Amino acid sequence: MLFINFSAFAQTEVVEEPAFWLWQFLGRLHPLIVHFPIALIVVAALMELFTWRKFNSKIRPGIMILATIGAVSAIIAAPMGWLLATNEGTSGELLDLHQWIGIGTAILSVLTLFFLSKISRRPTRSQIKVFRSFLFLTAICVSVAGHFGGSLTHGEDFLTEVLPIGNTDESEIEKAPINLASYSSELSPEKEMKLIGEVRMVLAHNCYKCHSGAKIEGELRLDEKEYVFAGGENGQILIPGNPGESEIIRRINLGKNHDDVMPSKGKLLSKDERDLIALWISKGAPWPDGAAQQSVYRVAELAPRNPTLPAYKAGLDNPIDLWVDEYFQENKLEWKGVVDDKTYLRRIYLDITGMIPSPQELDEFRKDTRSDKRSIWLQNLLNKSDDYATHWLTFWNDALRNDYTGTGYITKGRYNITDWLYTSLRDNKAYDQFVRELLNPTEKSKGFIEGIKWRGTVNASQRTEMQAAQNVGQVILGLNLKCASCHDSFISDWKLEESYAFANIFADSTLEVSRCEVPTGKMAKTAILWEELGDIDSMATKAEKLRQLADRLVQPANGRMYRTIVNRVWKQLMGRGIVEPVDEMDNAPWSQDLLDWLASDFVENGYDLKELIYQIASSKIYQSQSIGYETYDAVMADDYKFNGMVRRRMTAEQFSDAVSEIVYPLFPDDAIKYNPFELQKPEHVTPSFARASLVANNPFLTALGRPNREIVSTSREAQGSLLQALELTNGERLNTALQKGAERWKTQLSDPVQITEELYLKALNRKPNEKELAIAKAALGAKPDAAKIQDLFWAVILLPEFQMVE
Known part of the structure; x- marks a missing residue:
């Protein structure tokens, strides 16, 4: 549609008076009139191509008629667009683009008409070339203007949202996840402000383009309290405490093609967003005055702070443990027992190098009699610079x-x-x-x-x-x-x-x-x-x-920067940040002293990330038994009490590497998009399989939680999903690797006991117990074939014991 808004040039507006009905009527004819130039000029341009070698073709009169009507329509559409914009109150960047391209189309239409009159008599070769140039330019210009006009009426992504490629979901950048469960109980003042903030963000991202101070449709504004509760031309949009009778709830829950659906342009609200607004109304639709909301936001200190360590306690040689012990005493919590050698070694291998220790490495670790062997092995892993970096x-x-x-x-x-x-x-x-x-x-x-x-x-x-x-x-x-x-x-x-x-x-x-x-x-x-x-x-x-x-x-004075990185590393190793979410460092930490001390110690130790990892991974609390939670919401709850490491799933890369090492490579060597080993000496050193961190994203890694990285991702989904379950049970990549791995194992091992024990040692770092061995022997039979070995692979790698970092 062609749409021109000359009102953008107005400098002041003193009094807004009702528009004369005739101008409104003519403005609303703009969408009707504007379809003539879009259709006729484009068709005329296409027909002109058929006369390229023979200008005086039989279809020349048709081209002349179409071009004339189309150009005249484009010129008439311009003032109608101006009337429509003036009387309907539309504005914005998209309109500006539409406006200027529309102006260009109108000017080109005048020039097209001028040269059309020239060629109607005895045209010269140069006149024909100029006419064709202006006709084609006008056709292109009117098409682009039409696209932006359609975007104004149907939403910016109306054309592109259905394409399988090249469609970037901008909402993915703007919108944060909504946790409705956090509002299930009575609202504290802090939770109430968080709820209000989330509601206003939903309104801002979905409704402000039509209902804010910048653009008001239906006499409805949603950007300020007094306007929200006043409603629009059809009356009130919400009744506090009664979402079922609130008009806004009815409209946001209508189907895409319903006349009353809101938003009427662009994507509809998600289920979580609709439920959030309904919850907000059911809570009485709280919305404090502007002055009131400034006082409830917590603002973290910027400057560094180095608190004095608590008094030394026997058995707590790591300063981290002194802070944790103090926290435990304040909250009446008990220390969990320290994990065994197998669990600790598997934990540090996965956290430092992303790999599972081999049976030989576990055996060597168990036989190490040094009292500080855990610290020594931890440091040795950190010294494996390429494995650590990968x-x-x-x-x-x-x-x-x-x-x-x-x-x-x-x-x-x-x-x-x-x-x-x-x-x-x-x-x-x-x-x-x-x-x-x-x-x-x-x-x-x-x-x-x-x-x-x-x-x-x-x-x-x-x-x-x-x-x-x-x-x-x-x-x-x-x-x-x-x-x-x-x-x-x-x-x-x-x-x-x-x-x-x-x-x-x-x-x-x-x-x-x-x-x-x-x-x-x-x-x-x-x-x-x-x-x-x-x-x-x-x-x-x-x-x-x-x-x-x-x-x-x-500079060291920026304590916030160093608190942020130590909090991120703590979460990576312990499963939950001292502050959560890790991108909201103004939130209250469960231990301000521990956070401040870690940040100050990090600076004093030369900003050494490996030293920070060593400090955390050598602590008693890191070596203690992990804690399992029924839901991720419990881990992220506002009243969360730290009680130790949070049990967590392997990442997509850790799982892939484990399967590749134990069974068969999931990714061939030529899948590597960045090969760091080419930069190392000696040059012949190459990985035994392609590490997943070095390959491009693919459906398998995506299903297991790897983000597309077109935006910053500082936390991955912690809970399993249907997509993950389908990929692990029916995915082609994993199935192929297990098939090939079974064929290879079959050529190396034939005894069902050997096969079972070898798999358990490599995958779980232990031998099967009697019950597990009996089940495996019955499943494999006396002479296992590849299909039965593959089934055993499936059974083991799907065990929580394999997939969890405990």
């Missing part, structure tokens, strides 16, 4: 959204940082230098802050500079800026202008602030989020601003 590459690939393939690599809108990342881990680069090189990057490390240059129409909160600000805030500082990239945050005190000031550091030129996708005309300042860390020269080049940012953020 495993921890997964953790950092998720956090830094680095992958080997994906959106942006084809168009050079994204850059791989794998070589820099792997060598940084292998060489144990100090974390302050690690961050410095991410923020003030070299050519090899620039991929993190470059952002992904998404194709198509992009909203302001996802421009690459804002992506950089969001990603740095999330990964380096444990801070969620996504809400405040579109409007003032509903879950913190961060303001839109502060997010833009931070994003401006990553920009080549000054950014204009857009609020809910509407440009405000205000240019952003340039500043770090905390003025205590220093200033950024707003007049400096981008390179200089990045250098200043790196210097300011990595």
